[in-house]
Amino acid sequence: MEKIEVNFKKIVEKLDSPVLAVDDDNKIVYANTGFCSLFNTNCELITGKNLYDFLPEDKDTVVIKNYTYKITKYDDEYYSYYYLSVADSQMEKIYSDFISTVSHELRTPLTSIRGFADTMLMSYDKLDKAQIQKFLTIIKEQSNRLIKLVENLLSVSKIQVQHSNLVFKSVNAKSVIEQVAYILKNQYPTHPFEIQCASYVPNILVDESKFQQIMINLMDNAAKYSYEKGAVIVEIADSQKENFVSIKVKDHGVGIEPENMGRIFEKFTRIENHLTRKTQGSGLGLYIVKDLIEKMGGQIFVESSTELPKSGSVFEILLPVASYTNQSKKRLEDR
Ligand code: ADP
Numbered sequence: 001m002e003k004i005e006v007n008f009k010k011i012v013e014k015l016d017s018p019v020l021a022v023d024d025d026n027k028i029v030y031a032n033t034g035f036c037s038l039f040n041t042n043c044e045l046i047t048g049k050n051l052y053d054f055l056p057e058d059k060d061t062v063v064i065k066n067y068t069y070k071i072t073k074y075d076d077e078y079y080s081y082y083y084l085s086v087a088d089s090q091m092e093k094i095y096s097d098f099i100s101t102v103s104h105e106l107r108t109p110l111t112s113i114r115g116f117a118d119t120m121l122m123s124y125d126k127l128d129k130a131q132i133q134k135f136l137t138i139i140k141e142q143s144n145r146l147i148k149l150v151e152n153l154l155s156v157s158k159i160q161v162q163h164s165n166l167v168f169k170s171v172n173a174k175s176v177i178e179q180v181a182y183i184l185k186n187q188y189p190t191h192p193f194e195i196q197c198a199s200y201v202p203n204i205l206v207d208e209s210k211f212q213q214i215m216i217n218l219m220d221n222a223a224k225y226s227y228e229k230g231a232v233i234v235e236i237a238d239s240q241k242e243n244f245v246s247i248k249v250k251d252h253g254v255g256i257e258p259e260n261m262g263r264i265f266e267k268f269t270r271i272e273n274h275l276t277r278k279t280q281g282s283g284l285g286l287y288i289v290k291d292l293i294e295k296m297g298g299q300i301f302v303e304s305s306t307e308l309p310k311s312g313s314v315f316e317i318l319l320p321v322a323s324y325t326n327q328s329k330k331r332l333e334d335r
Pocket of ligand 1: 221
């Protein structure tokens with residue numbers, strides 16, 4: 001293991017693409033997070049196992065989660081490295097899904113902004129105060145939607161191109177969540193947003209703007225995939241895991257079927273149901289949420305049910321408390 005170059009490890013560790021290093025006996029000495037999440041396994045458990053427990057012996061492709069991956073092998077003095085990439089024809093499909101999602105997501109709000117601005121310009125004299133107010137509110141909401149999409153797209157490109165720079169500091173989770181609830185209340189006026197905070201909860205050690213982005217994505221989803229007037233409840237408390245704060249975002253919406261749980265964190269993935277058909281989204285929110293939480297040293301869990309009348313979801317995130325020593329802070333920044 002020590003023989004693996006530190007730089008090489010740093011580079012591949014955060015790659016989305018699965019990478020594996022094996023020794024002469026085909027024993028796995030290293031697997032990056034891309035590999036472990038693809039095979040839904042823990043990176044520590046995988047070490048020492050045989051390569052062919054995971055990959056077929058005589059093939060240069062493998063099918064996992066409906067995708068065909070090409071296996072490319074690199075050899076060096078000590079180990080063989082296996083790199084899995086999605087086969088070309090599927091890359092084209094992913095690319096075209098990306099283009100259609102993004103163009104739909106851009107075009108819809110832009111068309112509506114232009115339409116309402118046109119109406120106001122052309123019929124300004126004939127509109128009463130309430131109508132002007134209504135049209136301006138729509139323009140503002142649609143602009144917010146565009147800003148959220150652009151922020152999510154920028155985050156994804158950052159995730160892919162480089163390890164984004166996070167600035168860690170001590171943050172009061174409740175006050176950030178209150179700001180997020182205030183922003184979303186305008187967008188979802190019929191949904192109550194309730195924040196329940198235990199009496200003493202320590203600050204968390206996070207990048208504040210990224211934490212806000214995480215909470216916007218989770219709380220926005222909770223309202224978006226709920227029925228009208230459905231409450232969004234956020235609970236902030238000490239976690240059972242020592243030195244972590246737990247934040248739960250709960251809704252009583254449509255819920256997620258067990259077979260779709262594994263897919264919701266994949267990028268550009270939206271689960272078909274009557275609310276996703278009615279609502280807009282790029283399928284990027286949870287992908288970004290998971291990535292950011294893990295970079296901040298945290299974890300995310302989901303529980304959900306589609307069974308009426310108790311349907312709904314709970315997204316729980318655990319984030320490290322700020323009383324971490326400086327050493328831990330440095331370790332997080334180096335990740
Ligand atoms: P988007 O909301 O833009 O579609 P996300 O990555 O945030 O993308 O979520 C991926 C999918 O997960 C959504 O399309 C939806 O089907 C499902 N999902 C996310 N949050 C919830 C929730 N709170 N309740 C039900 N389904 C959800």
